Amino acid sequence: MKHLVPSVLVFLMAAATVQAGTIHGKVSGAKGESVVYIDAIPGKTFPAPTQHALMDQKGLMFMPHLLVVEKGTSVDFRNNDSVEHNVFWPSISGNKSLGHNMGTWPRGQQRSFKFDSAGVVPLFCNVHPDMAGYIIVSPTPYFATTNSAGMFTIENVPNGTYKLTAWNEAGKGKTQSVQVTVSGDAEANITLSK
Ligand SMILES: [Cu+2]
Structure with missing residues (x-):
């Protein structure tokens, strides 16, 4: 079975080259906890x-x-x-x-x-x-709840450009989205309109 080891190593090395980052930022315009998530990514299922x-x-x-x-x-x-x-x-x-x-x-x-x-x-x-x-x-699996000050962190997001959406109970069903590009770490701030 020794001949299997090199292919396992190659697989692990390939997996390690997938670049990912963290999105952090703030949701403002509404009090209390908000929810932030990356919208559906075309062609990608989880x-x-x-x-x-x-x-x-x-x-x-x-x-x-x-x-x-x-x-x-x-x-x-x-x-x-x-x-x-x-x-x-x-x-x-x-x-x-x-x-x-x-x-x-x-x-x-x-x-x-x-x-x-x-x-x-x-x-x-x-x-x-x-x-x-x-x-x-x-x-998507990329979501977070803000703290009471509106701050959030979404970890382990693969590099790419995404639509990031925020929701707050006070918004009566309305959401607000911004585009964010992850290449390592990224910052995204969203203002919810009343
Ligand atoms: Cu009841």
């Missing part, structure tokens, strides 16, 4: 993540209030309260044909949904009209 994400329902709230996942991720919706909760979304990024009702279930149970469409998923519970949350389904 394998669906195998790891599930968790959206809890606890204390009559969606926890976390804002969850970002990569397209293709299954989200486990769990009821952690002593009352029954429902989960539904009327649309994804305004597309009502992607709306869905998960049903209603008691404490300790969970149901999963695989998000194959990228976009903004506004979550509600029809038992408790005050409950609201968001899942942002990123078209």
